[in-house]
Amino acid sequence: MGKFYITTPIYYPSAKLHIGHAYCTTLADVIARYHREKGDETYFLTGTDEHGEKIQKNAEAAGKTPQEFVDEIVTGIQKLWKTLRISNDDYIRTTEKRHMDVVQKVFTRMLNQGDIYLGEYEGWYCTPCESFWTDTQVQGDDHLCPDCGRPCHKAKEEAYFFKMSKYADKLMDFYKAHPNFITPESRKNEMIKNFLEPGLEDLCVSRTSFTWGIQVKENPRHVVYVWLDALLNYISALGYLSNNDELFKKIWSDDTYILHLVGNDITRFHVIYWPIFLMALGLRLPDKVFVHGLLMMKDGKMSKSKGNVVDPYPLIERYGLDTVRYYLVRETIFGSDGTFTPEQFVERYNIDLANDFGNLLNRTSGMIFKYFDGVIPAYQGALTALDKELESVGKASINSFKTNMDTLHVTEAVASIFDYIARANKYVEESKPWALAKDESKKDELASVMNHLANALRQCAIMLKIVLLDSTEKLFAQLGIEKEYQGYDSLDRFDVLGGEHLVKGDPLFPRLKSDEEIEFIKSLMVKH
């Protein structure tokens, strides 16, 4: 039992979210639920990063004020999280006063202690686009704007910079002292080779080219650079530098395990700039930044222009929340990129949820009704070699589940539950209850088989309930399992069931007709 703080990235509401965003947040939710089940004092934060030039421009294009524009999108995002039953404890918006105050205070402090200084930013400027570009962004010898293709010219503007160079060595020392700070390790190498070894440049932390941001108090012409603004959400949400910083003191403390989940596109900001900002503020650093893969579409990254975006709502509506949550945690190895295909989505449902898991409950329940009038027989120990083996598979599965969850191998953790389910299905074949039922002298053996099956289902449901919210509850209800045996306290026990009255219920996951459903999902992906 300890304290656990988990965050998702705060998403950028420049357009509607798709299933790729849902992926990261759902994983965070599963991890958060696991820690709560374990008894850890858990705090789970998500939110939105609402400033920046792109939002200002998109809002103008839509004929709205930036605030109206983000309000609308944020409402949609919050609705999506509600639909996915994301169990976040707070939702931080960078346009909230509680956040903006913190950013201004931090900026002032950094300025006063000499970490931020006023300098000049030089880059390639495209006048029509009103944008600065870097050497690598402009194209060709004529330095063409990557946006509009017109030539850019060198330009300078006044800007504030953060002295990253001052902290670079300290950051390397921190990496060395905390080898597990960045996961997977390849991301760390990428950062070190690309940014730290060549020498960390000072970061420009203010802008004058647009106004939709948090104003620099000391120099109102400037707004704070989006990342200095955004990253601070992880502590502003806890009440850092506010009148009531109790939560901050409790959560951002040395005895809390602090985990940031991020996509690989924002790794740099979380493993270089964020730790350095924290160092400058004299605060502890997170325990781990976990870089997850992106959920890709067959033809590359999900994007609106490619018309390969999948909206999660119709999927949830048609297949249920649990199916979508299960797909998201199961289909991609947590940490590497995955691919969304309609075929895999339907397959995952039919094979794992319908055939293996749902069907195991259905056949078990059918037999308990048939042979024991719907009452789970009492535990008599591991009566046969088959019972014994099932128990040992169960124990192994539980251990593997816990170990994998503790090390953030979510996909593997879930897979180990399904190993147990598969073994239980096999156990039915091998113990042949239908044959035992014909032999009065085998009544005890038959009872033991039923008890073991019911208990295996109970254990699997306890593990699965961090992913499958509705169907595990239905399973407990159908088996008549009491609340006290639905938690981790009794997870590894085999002797708790006996005397429960089953309730007849519908199959948890009715089998889908693959072809029809694949067609349906494809129709959702068509560009419109």
Place this chain on the structure above:
RNA sequence: CGCAGGGUAGAGCAGUUGGCAGCUCAUCGGGCCCAUAACCCGAAGGUCGGAGGUUCAAGUCCUUCCCCUGCAACCA
């Protein structure tokens, strides 16, 4: 010669320290009858991107080449 990751059975992927090439699905054959056309067993299917090298032994180590995908610092 920017940096990083990847190319293994029809599809999607595992393969730690070099030691008979594995998993899931699909395919084919069989079994069972408790169950959701489900479940269980068995079989077929790969010159591990190309070429060269080290070794008794290479998917694994070295060299070189080809192809894909990210990142490349002020777009998040």
